[in-house]
Amino acid sequence: MDDEKIIGKTTPEWMPVNIVEEIVIEKVKKAAAELGGCGCDICVSDAAALALNEVSPRYVTTRKGALLQSIDSASYESLTEILVSVTKAVMKVMENPRHKT
Numbered sequence: 051m052d053d054e055k056i057i058g059k060t061t062p063e064w065m066p067v068n069i070v071e072e073i074v075i076e077k078v079k080k081a082a083a084e085l086g087g088c089g090c091d092i093c094v095s096d097a098a099a100l101a102l103n104e105v106s107p108r109y110v111t112t113r114k115g116a117l118l119q120s121i122d123s124a125s126y127e128s129l130t131e132i133l134v135s136v137t138k139a140v141m142k143v144m145e146n147p148r149h150k151t
């Protein structure tokens with residue numbers, strides 16, 4: 051809780067952001083829809099966490115509030131790697147979802 055306070059107070063205007071995170075979350079939602087998986091917050095977060103542990107992060111310096119702009123600059127070499135990891139992660143979560151039915 052204390053950490054939250056500190057972070058909130060000192061959020062800089064410019065900060066490093068892992069653009070892979072944004073991409074993975076977007077792709078997880080898409081993959082879950084295509085594969086018939088669950089799109090609830092828990093399943094999306096679980097799948098995104100699994101995928102993010104597998105792919106290399108890619109940080110860019112971003113101005114606060116301008117996150118989406120930098121995603122395009124990431125249409126890059128690791129996209130295939132990301133998609134493979136995302137698909138695997140979504141399928142894993144589908145087999146063993148943590149949400150209550």
Ligand SMILES: [Zn+2]
Pocket residue numbers: 088089090091092093094147149
């Ligand atoms: Zn779910």
